[in-house]
Amino acid sequence: MRMAVVEAIGRLRSMQQETAVRAIYWSLMITGVLSVIMIAAIPRLTYTNTQRYHSPDFGSVVSWSILATVTGGILLGAVRAGGPIRWRTGFSQPGLTAFVLSIAAGITLLLVPAFLLVWRFEADDIEGWTYPFLNKRWLGAMYAISLGSLVLLPPVLRRLHVVPLEEPQAAIIQPRVTAGWRRAPGAAALLALAWLVAGPPWNLAAHHRPIDFHEQVHLGPLQAIDKGYVPFVGPASSQYGPGTQLLTYSYMKWTNQFDIVGFREANLVQHFATTIVVCLLAWWTIGFPGACAVLILGLSFSPLGFFSPAADGTFQGFFGWANGMRYLGALVVVPLTVRRMLVTPAGRMDWRLLVIGAAAGVFAWLAQENLSATVAALVFVLVLLIATRTITWRAAVSSTAQVAGGSAIVAIPIVIYYTLHGEFARFVRNYLLVPRAVATGFSNTWWLEGPADPRYRAYAFTTAVIVIIGVAAVWNVREMRLRHPLTESQARLLAYLGVFAASYHTALYRADSSHLVNTMLPLPFVLVLVFRDLPEWTVQTAPGKFALRAAIVAAAIWVYPLSGLSGVLFASVIQPSVLRFRQSPPARIASSDPRPAFVRATGHLQDEPSVVGDAGSMRQFLEDASTLKATVGDRRTYVVGVRNIYTGLAYFMGDLTPAPYLFDRETMMINAALAAESLAFMRERLNEFECVVSWTLEAPEVKLFLAAHPDARTETLRIANAPVYVVLKP
16 A cells, blocks of 8 residues: 555646646546536435425536536546647746646535535524524635646646656845835835824814614623623623724723714724734835835725725724724734844744744734734645745744744733633633634625626626736746745745735635635735836836736726726825814814713714614703613623614613623524523523513513513613613612
C-alpha cells in the first residue's frame, strides 16, 4: 500500500501536459455522471414522500452535468483520434501542467456542491425559523473550490513538480523608505480627514428619527447588563459581538448617557475609530497618496460610508447594525503579520507578532466575523507565500504560533471571567450560534434588490475579480511561470486580497446591498494596490502600463458603483461636514420628567411623531412604558412579545429588570428548537420569574407561568399602540 501511494505521488509530480488535459476530460465525464446520480438518488434517501424536496437548481445541475459528460467524452475521443495537443512553446510546461491539473481537480470537486445541494442536514429539519431558511451551502463550497483550484492549488502543484522552478524573478527596485518623522505630517493630515468625515461633533441630540428595529435589539441586552447580568449570555445574549456590546455599554455609562442618544453616539464612536484605523493602516502600509485614495474609495463603497453627515449638521446612518469593526480585525492583522513574516527569521521571537496577535484577539472578541475572516485570510496567504518560496514552512509555523500566542493573552482573561461565573460554555455557544446557523441556511437570500441594482454586479463578479488578481500576482501569465520569491509589494497585495476573499465570502449567503457593502472594507486597499503596483511587474513598457491602468479603472468602475465619486462625496460628505463644524453644537436638554422612559428618550426625542412603524407617537409610548414600569416595579420580568416593537425597547425604556431567561428573543431565539429549549429552561427556573408580559395569553410562556401561579394577577395595558397582558406573580 505504501509503495502504491509513493508511486502515485511520483506520477503526479512528473505528470505531463497531455495526461493533465486528459484528466480534465475524465473529470468532466465522472463529475457529470455522478452529479446526476446524486441529484436523483440522495433526495429519495434523505427526504420523506411528504417532504418531496426539489430545489429549483436541480434542473440546472442536471443540464450542466449532461453537457459536461458529453463534452468530456467528445474531447477525450478527439484527443485519442488526433494525437497529443500542441501548446505554445513559450509557456512553461510544468506551470501549464499545474494549472490544467488544478482545473481538473476543481471540476472533480464540484461533486461537493452537488452533494451539499441535496443532502439533508439537521438544520433542514428544524422548523420555526424567524427569518427565511435557504440552502446556499453549495454556493459557499463553489466559492471555496473556485479560489482553491484557480488561485491556491496551481502554485502548490507547480512547486511539487519534479522539474525545478525556473530562475527567480528579477528583483524590483523598491522605493526608499522615508523616515518616520518625515511621514508624520501625512498621518496628521489623514487623522484630520478622518475627523472631518467621521468625527465629532455629531450633534445627535438634534437628530430626529424613529428608533430602528436594529437599534431595539441591542437595548434589551444592554438593560440586562445594567441590572447585573453577565454580558453576552442569558438576558444579555446577542447575535452581535461580545466586545462590541460591552464597549457600547461602557461608553454609555462612562458618558452618563444610558439613553437613546448615548447608544447612537456609541455607534458613531466605533465608526470613527474604524475610520481612523483604516487611514493609519493605509498610511503605514501603502503611503500617504494611496491612503487618501483608500479613504475616498472607502467612503464610496465600504462600511466607511454607512454613516455620513446630514444637511442639518447632524449625523445619519444605519444605527444599530452598521459596524465597520466586524471585518477590521482581518484587515489589520493579516497584512501586518505578512509584513513581519518577510523580515523575521524563522524561529526567532518577534514581540511585534505578539502585539499583532493580541490585536487579533481583541478584534475576535469585538465580532465573530473578525475571527473567521482572519483565519481564512491567513490560510489563503500562507499557502501562496510557502508555494512561491517567499517564506519557509518553519517561518510560517513560527510566526503563526506567535500570533496565536498573542491572541491567547487576550483570550485567557475572558475565559477566566466566564468560567468563574459558570457561563463559559454558554458564552462559546452564543458566540457561534448565529454564525453557524447562517452557514447552514438561516436568513440566506438571493439578491433582494434584483439584478437591476447597480451593486448587483459587485455581488456577481467579485469572485472573478479575486481570481484574476490572485493569478496575476503570483504568475507570469505570458509564460505561465510561477513568480518566486514574491516581492514585498506582491506579498502585500496578496495579504489584502486574502482579507477581501475571506470577507466577501459571507456576502454570498445574506445577499443584499447592505450585507455586501459590509464586507467591502478591504476593497479600497486592493483597488489602490492593483492600480499602483500590479502593472509594474506585469507589463514592461510605459504605454502598456498606462493601458493596463486604464483597463483597471474601467473594470473597477463597471463592477463597483464608483462612477460620479467626486461629486457625490463633495455633496454628501464634505459640504455637510464643513457645515457641521461651523454650527454650534446643540445643548443637551435633560428630561423634565424624571420617569425612566422619559429620561432615556432625553428631552430632545420625547415628542417625535413616531417611535417606529405603527407603534404610535413617542410621547404616548413613553407614557405607556412608564405605566408598565409602575405596574411591574422591580419584579424580574420576561417580556414574551409586544406588538409593533421588539422586546428590547420595552425592557430599556421601561427600565425593567429582566428575568433570567436563556436567549434574547429577537436575535438568538431563531427557530422552534431554540424556543423549546428556552421554554424548558424557564420551567426549571420558574421560581425566579415574577412577571410575564405578552400580547397574547396563549403564548407557551404565559401558560407555563399561569400553571405555576394560578392565582396570578393579570392586568391589561397598552404599549406601542397595542394591548399587552401583564401577568404578575402574587
